[in-house]
């Protein structure tokens with residue numbers, strides 16, 4: 001660690017290998033949460049600023065104090081191509097910690113995207129650029145650039161714990177975090193989940209409009225005979 005408690009950074013991040021990330025390309029965030037038993041999903045206050053945004057990559061975490069974004073510039077210095085900046089602003093809803101110039105820097109560094117549990121500015125200019133940005137919303141006023149803050153520590157973003165090197169998957173539905181130690185196990189389940197969905201599509205097309213389990217569940221809870229009514 002460089003710096004001090006609450007004002008510094010960890011240089012060494014164990015990232016999830018590219019071969020695993022590749023297998024998550026094109027996989028919907030909803031499929032990932034299915035594979036994780038509905039865990040790891042960020043609060044929907046964090047939304048894409050542009051339709052069709054899609055990210056898969058390693059988290060580079062940033063903890064900002066309310067009203068300052070100095071450590072975001074330090075994060076840009078530490079970032080590698082493909083990294084996703086995952087940023088907490090400790091509940092600040094009145095000031096923007098990110099803007100178009102920072103987007104240009106991030107694009108020059110070939111980052112994968114930005115996830116901010118907070119606000120940005122320069123909305124239209126950011127929407128017109130190709131970098132996927134997820135945040136709570138926009139506000140015109142900026143922040144100080146003095147610190148403190150911390151890069152590459154454990155943070156809470158969108159009410160989910162994120163560690164550097166965890167995998168972030170985001171699309172129009174929202175953001176899901178895969179803990180680094182779970183990535184391989186999640187990937188293992190994708191085939192079965194996708195096959196189930198394809199099967200249902202075929203069943204619906206063939207006239208079986210509802211899944212078979214609906215009938216079974218109705219019997220199980222006694223809806224069929226109505227015996228569940230209080231006597």
Ligand SMILES: O=C([O-])CC(=O)C(=O)O
Nearest residue numbers: 098099100101102142143
């Ligand atoms: O100045 C800032 O804090 C953010 C900003 O507007 C930009 O990067 O364009």
Ligand SMILES: [Mg+2]
Nearest residue numbers: 099100101122
């Ligand atoms: Mg600006």
